Amino acid sequence: MSNTKSNATDARRDRNGPAPADGNDDAHENDARDPGPGENARELDAAGSRLSTAPREETAAAPPAMGVIGWARWFWRQLTSMRVALILLFLLSLGAIPGSLIPQNSVDELKVRTFKEAHTTLAPIYEKLQFFDVYSSVWFSAIYILLFVSLIGCIVPRTGQFIGQLRGRPPGAPRRLTRLPAYTTWRTEAEPEQVREAALALVRRRRFRAHVVGDAVAAEKGYLREAGNLAFHVALIVMLVAFGYGQLFKSEGGKLIVEGDGFSNTLPQYDDFKSGSLFDNGALTPFSFRLDDFIGTYERSGPQVGTARTFEAHVTYEKGAYGKPHKTVIKVNEPLVVDGTKVYLNAHGYAPVVSVKDASGEVVYRSAVPLLPIDNNVTSTGAIKVMDGYRDKNGKKDQLGFQAFFVPTFAGDGKGTMFSQFPAADMPVLALNAYHGSLGVDSGLPQNVYQLDKTKMKPFNDAKGEPLKQRLAVGDTMKLPDGSASITFEGVEEWASFQITEQPASGWALGGSATAIVGLAGSLFIQRRRVWVRAVRGADGVTVVEMAGLGRSESARLPEELAELAAALHTEAPGAPDPDPASDAAEPDPVAAAAATAEGPAAPDPDTVTDPDPVTDAAPASAPDTAEESSVEPAEGAEK
Numbered sequence: 001m002s003n004t005k006s007n008a009t010d011a012r013r014d015r016n017g018p019a020p021a022d023g024n025d026d027a028h029e030n031d032a033r034d035p036g037p038g039e040n041a042r043e044l045d046a047a048g049s050r051l052s053t054a055p056r057e058e059t060a061a062a063p064p065a066m067g068v069i070g071w072a073r074w075f076w077r078q079l080t081s082m083r084v085a086l087i088l089l090f091l092l093s094l095g096a097i098p099g100s101l102i103p104q105n106s107v108d109e110l111k112v113r114t115f116k117e118a119h120t121t122l123a124p125i126y127e128k129l130q131f132f133d134v135y136s137s138v139w140f141s142a143i144y145i146l147l148f149v150s151l152i153g154c155i156v157p158r159t160g161q162f163i164g165q166l167r168g169r170p171p172g173a174p175r176r177l178t179r180l181p182a183y184t185t186w187r188t189e190a191e192p193e194q195v196r197e198a199a200l201a202l203v204r205r206r207r208f209r210a211h212v213v214g215d216a217v218a219a220e221k222g223y224l225r226e227a228g229n230l231a232f233h234v235a236l237i238v239m240l241v242a243f244g245y246g247q248l249f250k251s252e253g254g255k256l257i258v259e260g261d262g263f264s265n266t267l268p269q270y271d272d273f274k275s276g277s278l279f280d281n282g283a284l285t286p287f288s289f290r291l292d293d294f295i296g297t298y299e300r301s302g303p304q305v306g307t308a309r310t311f312e313a314h315v316t317y318e319k320g321a322y323g324k325p326h327k328t329v330i331k332v333n334e335p336l337v338v339d340g341t342k343v344y345l346n347a348h349g350y351a352p353v354v355s356v357k358d359a360s361g362e363v364v365y366r367s368a369v370p371l372l373p374i375d376n377n378v379t380s381t382g383a384i385k386v387m388d389g390y391r392d393k394n395g396k397k398d399q400l401g402f403q404a405f406f407v408p409t410f411a412g413d414g415k416g417t418m419f420s421q422f423p424a425a426d427m428p429v430l431a432l433n434a435y436h437g438s439l440g441v442d443s444g445l446p447q448n449v450y451q452l453d454k455t456k457m458k459p460f461n462d463a464k465g466e467p468l469k470q471r472l473a474v475g476d477t478m479k480l481p482d483g484s485a486s487i488t489f490e491g492v493e494e495w496a497s498f499q500i501t502e503q504p505a506s507g508w509a510l511g512g513s514a515t516a517i518v519g520l521a522g523s524l525f526i527q528r529r530r531v532w533v534r535a536v537r538g539a540d541g542v543t544v545v546e547m548a549g550l551g552r553s554e555s556a557r558l559p560e561e562l563a564e565l566a567a568a569l570h571t572e573a574p575g576a577p578d579p580d581p582a583s584d585a586a587e588p589d590p591v592a593a594a595a596a597t598a599e600g601p602a603a604p605d606p607d608t609v610t611d612p613d614p615v616t617d618a619a620p621a622s623a624p625d626t627a628e629e630s631s632v633e634p635a636e637g638a639e640k
Contacts, residue, residue, distance in 0.1 A: 136247075187544055401434075431471045
C-alpha cells in the first residue's frame with residue numbers, strides 16, 4: 001500500500017480518533033478515549049458473538065440446591081453437554097467390545113452353548129452381566145437411550161439459534177480493530193462513502209453476507225460450517241432410530257437348497273430363523289424360488305489355485321402365490337430383492353446321491369444328502385439317515401445310519417489322507433461307516449441332521465469283526481453283512497445356502513451415514529469468519545481505511561484471505577501520498593501515540609466473557625509500529 005510505512009503514526013492517530021464524517025467533535029472525543037480492559041473484552045465478545053451455536057458449559061462447583069426442579073434442570077444441562085455426549089459415545093463403543101468377542105445368542109446359540117460348556121466359571125458371570133445378549137441388555141439400552149436423548153437435547157436449541165443467525169446480520173465493527181488477530185490499514189484519497197461501497201461490493205462478490213453498520217462494512221462467511229455440524233448430529237439421530245427400528249422389526253433366516261429343489265418364504269421352510277421382538281411372523285413377504293443350477297469355477301494354477309472365479313446360483317422366482325416366473329442369477333453381494341426382502345448367496349457344497357436297498361432288493365431310500373464343508377477344498381462331512389421303510393433280513397423294522405466323509409477331488413489310494421485336493425468335483429469319493437439301531441428321531445427332541453447320534457446304534461462289522469467302512473466312487477455299492485442291505489453311490493448334486501433377510505429402515509441408516517460424513521467434512525473444513533472494513537476521514541482530511549478479520553478458531557487462511565481482500569480493495573482505493581512533514585508540527589507527539597497504540601491487549605475480564613467460543617482466546621495482534629509489522633502485509637507490486 002502506498003505510504004504505509006511513513007504514515008503509520010498518522011494512521012494510528014487516525015484510528016484512535018478520526019474525525020467523524022458529520023464533524024461531531026464530541027463523538028470524536030469519545031472515540032479517542034482508550035477503553036478499559038473490561039470494555040475491550042466486551043467489544044471482542046460482541047464481535048465474535050454467535051460464531052457458534054455450541055451450548056455454553058456451566059462451571060458451577062456443585063448442583064444448585066433448589067429442590068426437585070433445580071436438580072432436574074442441573075441433570076438436563078449435564079446430559080445435553082458435549083462432555084457427557086462424548087462419554088456416552090465412549091461407553092457405547094466399550095459396550096460393543098464384549099458383543100464382538102463373546103458369542104451372542106442372537107447370532108449363534110450353538111456357539112453360546114459350546115462356550116458355556118467350555119467355561120463353567122465365567123459363563124455364570126457373563127450370564128448375570130448379560131454378556132451373551134449385549135445389544136439387548138439393560139445397560140447397553142440405557143446408554144443407547146441416554147445418548148439419543150442427549151443428542152436431541154443438544155440439537156433442538158442449536159437449530160433454533162442457527163436459524164436465528166441465518167435471519168440476522170453480522171455485528172458491527174469493534175471500536176479498536178487493532179485488537180483482532182488479522183489487521184491492516186492504509187490512507188487513501190477516495191471518499192469514505194466510496195470506499196465503503198467498493199468494500200461492500202467486493203465482499204459480496206466473494207460470497208460474504210455483508211451490510212453497512214455505521215462507518216464500517218460488516219461481512220461474514222462460513223455458515224455452512226454450523227450447518228454441517230447440525231447435519232452430522234441429526235444424521236446420528238437418524239442412524240440411531242434406523243438401527244433401533246431395524247432391530248425391533250427385522251427378520252433373518254437361512255435355507256440350504258439342493259439343485260432342483262425350491263423354497264417358499266414361510267416360517268416352516270427355514271432351516272433357522274431369527275426376528276426382532278416386534279416382528280410379525282405373518283408379515284413375511286410372499287414369494288418363492290427354485291434353484292435351477294449352481295455354477296462354480298476355480299483357479300487351477302498359480303498362487304491362487306482353488307480360488308473361486310465363478311460363484312453364482314441360477315434361480316427361478318415368483319412373487320406372491322400366483323406370480324409370473326422370472327429367471328435371475330444370484331451372486332455374492334448381488335442378492336435377489338423381492339419387495340424389500342433380500343436373498344443372499346452364502347455358501348456352496350456337495351450332496352452325494354445315494355440309494356439304499358433292503359434284503360429283498362427293494363429301494364427303501366434314495367436322496368441327495370447335503371454334507372457340510374470343513375475346508376476350502378470342500379472336504380465335507382455329514383450323516384445319511386434311513387428312518388422308515390427298512391427291514392432287516394428277518395423282516396424286522398430297523399433304522400440305518402451312515403457316517404459320511406466326502407471329497408470332491410480324491411488324490412488316490414496311498415497318496416496321503418482322504419482330504420480333497422481341489423474344490424471342483426473332479427474325482428468324487430464317498431467314505432461310509434454303517435450303523436443300525438435307533439436313530440433317536442422318535443424321541444421328540446430336536447436333532448442335528450448333519451450329525452449321527454450313535455447312543456442307541458451298533459456298528460455293522462466286517463468279516464474280521466472290525467467296524468464296517470468303505471470308500472465308494474461314483475457307481476460303487478457297499479453291501480452290509482449277511483446280505484441285509486446295500487447302499488450305492490449314484491452321483492453328486494450341488495447345493496447352495498441362502499440367507500433371506502428383511503431389514504427395515506436400512507435405507508434411512510445408509511442415508512444417515514452418508515449425511516453424517518458430508519456434515520462432518522463440512523464442520524471440519526469450512527471456516528467461519530468475519531471481516532470488517534472501516535473507512536473514516538482523518539484529521540488531515542485523508543480517508544483512513546482499516547480492515548480486520550476474526551475467525552471462530554485460529555487459522556492461517558484468515559490473514560491470507562484478508563490480504564487478498566485488502567489487495568483487491570486497494571486497487572479501487574489506492575494509497576494516498578505521504579503528507580507534508582510540516583503539517584505534522586501541530587499534531588500530537590507521534591512517539592506517544594505509537595506507544596499508546598502499541599500496547600498489548602488488556603486481559604479480558606472473566607466476568608464479562610461468557611461466550612463459550614474461543615473468541616478472545618486467540619492472541620490479539622498488538623498495534624503495529626509500522627505498516628510492515630501489521631498482521632497483513634501489502635500486496636506485491638503495490639506502490640511504496
